[in-house]
Amino acid sequence: MIDFFNYVQNDWDNIFAYTMEHLQLVSLAIVIAILIGVPLGIYLTTNKYLAETVLQVASIILTIPSIALFGIMIPILSIINQGIGFLPALIALVLYSQLPIIRNTYTAIQNVDPNIRDAAKGIGMTTFQRLTRVEIPNGMPLIMAGIRTATVLNIGIGAIAAFIGSGGLGVLINSGISRGNSNMVLAGAVFVSLLALVADFILKFIQKRVTSPGVK
Amino acid sequence: MMNSKKIIAYIVRITLWALVIAFFWWAISENMFDKIFNEPETFKGLLTAHIQLTVISAGLAILTSLPLGILITRPWFRKSEWLIVNIANLGQTIPSLAVLALAMSFLGIGMPTAIVALYVYSLLPVLQNTIAGLDSVQPEMKDAAKGMGMTPLQILFRVELPNASSSILAGIRTAVVLNIGTAALAYLIGGGGLGVWIFTGIQLYDNQTLISGAIPVTLLAVLVDFIFRGLQYVLVPKGNRLATKAVTD
Amino acid sequence: MIDFKNVTKIYGGEVKAVDDITMSVNEGEFVILLGPSGCGKTTLLRMVNQLETITDGEINVNGQNVKEMDKIKMRRNIGYVIQSNGLFPNMTIEKNTMIVPDLLGWDRKKKRDRFNYLMDLIGLNPDEYRKRYPHELSGGQQQRIGVARAMASDPPVMLMDEPFGALDPIIREKVQDEFLTIQKEVKKTILFVSHDIDEAVKMGDKISLLRQGQIMQYASPTEMLHRPKNDFVSEFIGKDRVLRSMSLYTVNDLVEALGLKSKEEDIQDTKEITIDTSLRVALSMLLNKEADELLITDDQGEAHGSLTFDLIETFINREVRGA
Numbered sequence: 055m056i057d058f059f060n061y062v063q064n065d066w067d068n069i070f071a072y073t074m075e076h077l078q079l080v081s082l083a084i085v086i087a088i089l090i091g092v093p094l095g096i097y098l099t100t101n102k103y104l105a106e107t108v109l110q111v112a113s114i115i116l117t118i119p120s121i122a123l124f125g126i127m128i129p130i131l132s133i134i135n136q137g138i139g140f141l142p143a144l145i146a147l148v149l150y151s152q153l154p155i156i157r158n159t160y161t162a163i164q165n166v167d168p169n170i171r172d173a174a175k176g177i178g179m180t181t182f183q184r185l186t187r188v189e190i191p192n193g194m195p196l197i198m199a200g201i202r203t204a205t206v207l208n209i210g211i212g213a214i215a216a217f218i219g220s221g222g223l224g225v226l227i228n229s230g231i232s233r234g235n236s237n238m239v240l241a242g243a244v245f246v247s248l249l250a251l252v253a254d255f256i257l258k259f260i261q262k263r264v265t266s267p268g269v270k
Numbered sequence: 271m272m273n274s275k276k277i278i279a280y281i282v283r284i285t286l287w288a289l290v291i292a293f294f295w296w297a298i299s300e301n302m303f304d305k306i307f308n309e310p311e312t313f314k315g316l317l318t319a320h321i322q323l324t325v326i327s328a329g330l331a332i333l334t335s336l337p338l339g340i341l342i343t344r345p346w347f348r349k350s351e352w353l354i355v356n357i358a359n360l361g362q363t364i365p366s367l368a369v370l371a372l373a374m375s376f377l378g379i380g381m382p383t384a385i386v387a388l389y390v391y392s393l394l395p396v397l398q399n400t401i402a403g404l405d406s407v408q409p410e411m412k413d414a415a416k417g418m419g420m421t422p423l424q425i426l427f428r429v430e431l432p433n434a435s436s437s438i439l440a441g442i443r444t445a446v447v448l449n450i451g452t453a454a455l456a457y458l459i460g461g462g463g464l465g466v467w468i469f470t471g472i473q474l475y476d477n478q479t480l481i482s483g484a485i486p487v488t489l490l491a492v493l494v495d496f497i498f499r500g501l502q503y504v505l506v507p508k509g510n511r512l513a514t515k516a517v518t519d
Numbered sequence: 520m521i522d523f524k525n526v527t528k529i530y531g532g533e534v535k536a537v538d539d540i541t542m543s544v545n546e547g548e549f550v551i552l553l554g555p556s557g558c559g560k561t562t563l564l565r566m567v568n569q570l571e572t573i574t575d576g577e578i579n580v581n582g583q584n585v586k587e588m589d590k591i592k593m594r595r596n597i598g599y600v601i602q603s604n605g606l607f608p609n610m611t612i613e614k615n616t617m618i619v620p621d622l623l624g625w626d627r628k629k630k631r632d633r634f635n636y637l638m639d640l641i642g643l644n645p646d647e648y649r650k651r652y653p654h655e656l657s658g659g660q661q662q663r664i665g666v667a668r669a670m671a672s673d674p675p676v677m678l679m680d681e682p683f684g685a686l687d688p689i690i691r692e693k694v695q696d697e698f699l700t701i702q703k704e705v706k707k708t709i710l711f712v713s714h715d716i717d718e719a720v721k722m723g724d725k726i727s728l729l730r731q732g733q734i735m736q737y738a739s740p741t742e743m744l745h746r747p748k749n750d751f752v753s754e755f756i757g758k759d760r761v762l763r764s765m766s767l768y769t770v771n772d773l774v775e776a777l778g779l780k781s782k783e784e785d786i787q788d789t790k791e792i793t794i795d796t797s798l799r800v801a802l803s804m805l806l807n808k809e810a811d812e813l814l815i816t817d818d819q820g821e822a823h824g825s826l827t828f829d830l831i832e833t834f835i836n837r838e839v840r841g842a
Contacts, residue, residue, distance in 0.1 A: 103279035119451025125484030210365025243371035414605025419594030507609035509652035
């Protein structure tokens with residue numbers, strides 16, 4: 055145990071740098087995933103046939119083991135010389151985030167009480183006004199929950215991405231294993247877990263803040 | 271209007287299928303699956319180890335979590351339920367790789383360590399869904415059952431478990447599918463499985479080895495997910511399916 | 520049949536939900552536990568089949584102290600219906616209805632016969648509903664199945680906790696009428712919780728009006744409407760109690776009470792009214808100016824004189840005010 059704390063103290067700069075790298079990858083992926091997933095989720099509420107297809111596909115993607123997906127992308131992206139590194143990791147994380155974000159957005163909008171929607175129509179709101187003033191605010195808790203799930207998921211998968219050279223806290227686990235340095239492995243495991251827990255906590259807090267007190 | 275929506279959905283569906291087919295056609299034309307056919311014995315060994323890892327760990331997890339979930343939802347444990355639920359929620363945010371790494375730090379390398387790590391990792395989804403499922407059974411229903419003179423065991427087996435079956439089975443499915451993916455990481459701690467080829471492929475820039483490991487794992491996960499969904503359909507009482515449908519419609 | 524002796528229920532050592540209640544329900548009687556929410560009526564009901572423990576006092580069913588009976592066995596011998604019907608979504612209608620016989624180990628044939636009998640009783644086709652599931656049924660149908668389930672093992676006593684409370688008014692009326700018809704045939708001893716005075720007056724042989732765990736009045740509906748024991752009772756039954764009590768009488772009651780004779784006279788501007796119509800309907804027809812007089816006829820179409828406002832007023836004075 056003492057060994058471990060000494061290691062963390064000595065290698066603090068490295069650990070911090072890896073944490074930042076990890077955060078960068080995950081944040082960028084989440085931002086892109088939100089930009090795709092939320093509008094798509096909203097659009098899907100207007101076409102239930104497409105919704106069925108998209109949600110099915112997204113759920114199949116989520117069942118693909120992450121290391122296998124990285125593996126499958128290597129030969130494909132090798133064609134453009136990006137087989138390993140940041141890009142495949144980013145693509146994979148964006149793909150994995152889609153199911154929680156699309157599904158929750160879709161359900162959130164779909165579940166808005168028809169009476170509320172009707173009232174909004176009745177007082178003469180346009181479709182866009184209805185969306186931004188009524189449907190999204192009412193669906194906020196669920197949409198945020200989807201984003202939170204996706205973030206926590208991505209922090210974990212981001213660690214695995216280190217094996218295809220994307221950097222981040224997974225590097226500690228990876229090189230720790232190959233060098234037989236168990237303190238390094240432990241540090242990687244502990245910090246990636248902490249990152250996930252803290253992210254979960256902060257996003258829960260944000261979720262509460264952005265949700266109108268009137269909505270549950 | 272209706273038709274154009276259907277057409278868009280079909281186009282998307284067909285495009286995605288085309289992409290999958292194109293990928294397989296390309297991979298086959300590049301001889302990427304050759305390793306499976308050149309070394310069938312090795313492949314069989316890796317696949318068997320992979321399935322063993324998953325089945326043993328998930329099986330043990332179900333055997334632990336299901337009774338535990340039932341126990342925790344009994345009246346005399348009610349007070350500690352929120353604590354367990356919170357721990358389960360928190361525990362699930364810990365990444366799979368971290369669980370494996372932690373297990374290795376304490377137990378060393380090898381297949382037993384991998385099984386322990388996978389077991390711990392799949393405990394929580396089953397536990398969480400068992401508790402959620404049993405909690406979702408309406409109190410009025412239990413009250414009616416009690417008022418008609420059912421014993422606690424009869425209430426559990428005839429009312430609570432059948433009505434929670436959908437949620438419990440979903441938890442088991444999640445756990446098993448997650449385990450198939452996590453078992454692919456077992457190579458890192460000397461646990462074997464199809465991850466051996468994936469990681470070797472990555473390290474050696476050998477696409478053949480890589481794809482020969484990655485595609486079977488993917489197919490296994492997708493197939494098992496599919497089978498469990500079918501199982502869920504068969505095992506959940508018909509009345510509950512109708513009930514869910516009535517709620518979502 | 521059901522005797523409450525100084526029954527008290529205290530929650531958490533201080534809140535008195537039921538306060539020293541003594542009353543008895545005779546065999547074949549339909550007794551309503553009536554009162555505002557929080558008056559202890561449901562608690563009192565649930566103490567009978569031991570879903571709530573009894574803090575003090577005793578409850579005897581058929582001369583046996585419920586505390587000394589085996590809970591499980593006793594419950595199987597008492598029908599229990601709750602507001603949200605409590606049907607099990609995982610079971611078919613037949614399985615749901617036959618759950619108690621199943622627990623009691625009846626054989627298949629006996630169960631099937633009983634199911635068919637009960638379904639006929641509640642007016643649903645047994646073969647049509649046998650294999651269906653609760654969620655395929657309407658609210659009214661589900662509630663009827665809930666009643667049938669409670670009667671499955673033919674228990675002498677039934678406990679009903681606002682069984683029709685969740686139904687919309689029109690369906691509720693219908694299910695109430697049906698249940699009264701069934702009760703005429705099966706003659707169960709029934710304890711029925713309600714918060715609705717109209718339901719209580721319509722259904723009950725007796726009403727026990729509760730407030731803060733105590734009985735305010737325990738009497739027949741007529742008695743309660745005409746002679747409320749205290750301010751709470753008269754306030755609860757409302758200022759329109761005279762009008763309400765009219766639904767308890769038929770035209771025939773008035774004919775007999777006042778000894779109405781058929782008179783030969785010029786009949787003009789009248790409408791006919793059958794002798795078994797309730798006085799409330801008769802009164803509203805008169806108020807509606809459908810006619811100044813109503814010609815009373817019986818099943819055979821024979822005339823029994825005519826009904827006027829004056830006659831109803833006389834009847835009220837005599838019967839209701841107890842002059």
